[in-house]
Amino acid sequence: MRWSQAFIPTLRDDPTDAEAASHRLLVRGGYIRQLMSGVYSLLPLGYRVRTKVIAIIREELDAIGGQELLLPAMHPREIWEKTGRIEAMADILFTLSDLRGGDAILGPTHEEIFATVATELTSYKQLPQLWYQIQTKFRDEARPKSGLLRVREFTMKDSYSFDVDTSGLDEQFDRHFAAYNRIFERLGVTAVAVEASSGAMGGSDSIEFIVPSPAGEDDIAHCPACGYAANVERASSRIPAIDDEPGPDQPQRFPTPDVRTIVDLVEFEGGASADRQIKTLVYVLDGEPTLVLLRGDHELHEQKLQDGTGAIDIRPGQPDEILELLGADAGSLGAVGVSGPRILADLQLADRTNMVTGANLNDHHIRGVDVDRDIAVTDWLDLRTVVAGEGCPECGEALEVFRGIEAGHIFKLGTKFSETLGATVLNADGVPVPLVMGSYGIGVERNMAAVVEMNYDDDGIVWPVSVAPYEVVITAVKIDDEATMTVANRLYDDLNDAGIDVLIDDRDERPGVKFNDAELIGIPYRVTVGPRGLANDIVELADRRSGEKTELQIEDAAEEVAALVAGSRFPVSSLQSPVPR
RNA sequence: CGGGACGUAGCGCAGCUUGGUAGCGCGCAUCGUUCGGGACGAUGAGGUCGCCGGUUCAAAUCCGGCCGUCCCGACCA
Structure with a gap:
């Protein structure tokens, strides 16, 4: 072209x-x-x-x-x-x-x-x-x-x-x-x-x-x-188990004025650290209000909730739906004693005791909650979002x-x-x-x-030869120089004949414009043909990726470039992809 | 869908606060000089100022509605 x-x-x-x-x-x-x-x-x-x-x-x-x-x-x-x-x-x-x-x-x-x-x-x-x-x-x-x-x-x-x-x-x-x-x-x-x-x-x-x-x-x-x-x-990931202290025989309700978030309750006098709290979320799964429980310092991953339940339509509950379901506003919610809706609990809550959660009464929480004893969990699911630094589920190293x-x-x-x-x-x-x-x-x-x-730098795209729109661009430095155009055109014909995808820059532009455009569009190899090189019977080959420039004898140029391109069409990657288990 | 921003020449933007018939850079066209890393000079072409409506003697500019685009979030085989 x-x-x-x-x-x-x-x-x-x-x-x-x-x-x-x-x-x-x-x-x-x-x-x-x-x-x-x-x-x-x-x-x-x-x-x-x-x-x-x-x-x-x-x-x-x-x-x-x-x-x-x-x-x-x-x-x-x-x-x-x-x-x-x-x-x-x-x-x-x-x-x-x-x-x-x-x-x-x-x-x-x-x-x-x-x-x-x-x-x-x-x-x-x-x-x-x-x-x-x-x-x-x-x-x-x-x-x-x-x-x-x-x-x-x-x-x-x-x-x-x-x-x-x-x-x-x-x-x-x-x-x-x-x-x-x-x-x-x-x-x-x-x-x-x-x-x-x-x-x-x-x-x-x-x-x-x-x-x-x-x-x-x-x-x-x-x-x-x-x-x-x-x-x-x-x-999934491995995380350290929490050693719960023994709790009371019965969960105890206590007032927590203005406590609305996990962090509020951590800072509240008589509250609890985040990993000793139960986070209670209300989700509507295919129209059905559902409680979703996680450890206080864990985040729900909605896709896991969807995959775990098979629900198609999934959304957080609206404030009015929450109030109707549990009789309290977000910030004071809990699952203790709740029997109507499904209760989905994250696996990390299993066997936990002496936890703190909302009381379903605004400005009140409950302490001393034994999950197995006090909450009627319908389904145990893996619901939490894995975070960097947690243990690999296979070998335990940090993820x-x-x-x-x-x-x-x-x-x-x-x-x-x-x-x-x-x-x-x-x-x-x-x-x-x-x-x-x-x-x-x-x-x-x-x-x-x-x-x-994965393949660009400050000057533009750096295509791998395998998918580059053109494999070689011939930059004719001076289009009104007869010798330049003769050599450039012959090289163009020879490379075309050799089956190379080649673009010849025969525009009436200054060399700087041509070089910059060639780099911007990312052609892997550029052959520069101009009076300066022709004076020494050479053309210059530039590698887009490395920036390396080599001089080629005019008579060998087509063959050498064709061989170079043919040799780089099927990149052998040294990259390793982890094998799936 | 929630939040934020933007829409003026092919591209990038200014003008809007304080209404008065639209401007800059790049690009484009012609001529000349230049030209191995985004040249210079001269001349020129190119715009329903997103759309509709309102206010006004007068709207790119003020007001209302709509449309479009981007960013963050939600969402997403």
């Missing part, structure tokens, strides 16, 4: 509304433009990167036996009603109506539709099957942000596996795990495999691939000693917590979708059994952004 004819609208200034590095650089570099909140146009450079990312994903999926198909983006409402996800995913579904007044939805994911297609499978002899597509998804995210990192319309590679039993599923899951690791390695990002919550997908097991980055939105608990890694939505981008997610779904949608096959005994499904997703544009988040 000749830069003089290319549409590469680079900007001199940073866009003010871009915070994340990838957002800022992709806009400035002329890769993307926003059309509306969470919806982006990919300009020629962006589209080239996307194409390369997709090619890598496709190769690795094909390598594990995937068959590519393309299902519709628009779905009938009825299928989503059958599986109940019309409610479970209601808050992100784009819906629309057709001329007959029928309802359709724009697919946020395709388990339902793939399972519907899979009803045509009839025999275990046809299994296993691995189907995938690369297609547009629509999710009406409440808060799109950070450029391509969190959008409402995006491309996803989603694959679905169909097996006759769970051992078959396990195999396909492991194959995807390996394929995903190869994909991230080739994209030039570190992705850490972590245990994750399955959320609205349901199913037994899921693993997320997290690219560590401050621009991410997931918090990961990680053990540097043994490699344990889990999303805090799901992570670290880091932030990252969810670049991929793989799920063992089981038979949830196949049962509801009637996707069964006959097994070897002639008995109909539901297909055992897995589903596996990787977001294309989000991964483009993740690559940038």
Whole structure:
């Protein structure tokens, strides 16, 4: 491509509304433009990167036996009603109506539709099957942000596996795990495999691939000693047990004027340290008011509450609901003697004695509470948020917590979708059994952004060769110098002939502008052709990542650059991803 | 959804407090000089001041409503 004819609208200034590095650089570099909140146009450079990312994903999926198909983006409402996800995913579904007044939805994911297609499978002899597509998804995210990192319309590679039993599923899951690791390695990002919550997908097991980055939105608990890694939505930890002093035979109510918070009660004369308090929260789970109990110094993780109860709609109780349920306002709540609503307690409260909690009478608390004796706990659940420094659940070493981008997610779904949608096959005994499904997703544009988040410097993007829009840029320093243009054009032709993606900067611009643009858009190799070098029969090769410059003899340049590029197309990563357990 | 901010030329911004027919930098076009790390001079093109309504002789500016965008939080396969 000749830069003089290319549409590469680079900007001199940073866009003010871009915070994340990838957002800022992709806009400035002329890769993307926003059309509306969470919806982006990919300009020629962006589209080239996307194409390369997709090619890598496709190769690795094909390598594990995937068959590519393309299902519709628009779905009938009825299928989503059958599986109940019309409610479970209601808050992100784009819906629309057709001329007959029928309802359709724009697919946020395709388990339902793939399972519907899979009803045509009839025999275990046809299994296993691995189907995938690369297609547009629509999710009406409440808060799109950070450029391509969190959008409402995006491309996803989603694959679905169909097996006759769970051992078959396990195999396909492991194959995807390996394929995903190869994909991230080739994209030039570190992705850490972590245990994750399955959320609205349901199913037994899921693993997320997290690219560590401050621009991410997931918090990961990680053990540097043994490699344990889990999303805090799901992570557990070891913490020291508390030695309770013996309490009285009966809980005792006492006045606590103006005490509203855990900290108030810590500071109150006759109060208690936070780890000796019971925090009582009121949540409404699918319309049902529910008490949620945690140790005073622990924080609830709502995803754990959702996963632990299976509730779809979950929200904190309103002040009036709380008052009606317990007869007191937040700040004086407790579960002692409460019998109506469900009472969910965090595991760390088990066997605790001599605790302090609210009395369900404003400005009063109760001390001497024995959890087993005094509170009618309905369910014991792991509800608290793991914090850095707590002990690894596997080996006890201190956990670290880091932030990252969810670049991929793989799920063992089981038979949830196949049962509801009637996707069964006959097994070897002639008995109909539901297909055992897995589903596996990787977001294309989000991964483009993740690559940038991990590969940039003060001058711009530093693409890995594997996904760079162009592998080489030839910078012609002086376009009205005949010798310069002859050499530059010949090099351009030779590299094109060698199958290299090459951009020649033949614009009538000053060299500084050309160098800066080349660095901003992040082309891995730059060959500078100009009178100064030609006087010595050389051109100059610059490595974007290292900044290193080497001189090449004119006659060898094309061959050397082509060899260099070919050798760096498949980066061998030295990065290690912790093995999932 | 709660909180905060913003919306004026392709991009980045000023002007608004105190109403009087819109300005700066970059970019763009033409010419000249220059040109191996974001050149200089001259000339020029380009704007429904987010939208609707109100106040006023007069609204980018004051008032009301709406729309849009970003940030924090909530939420999120």
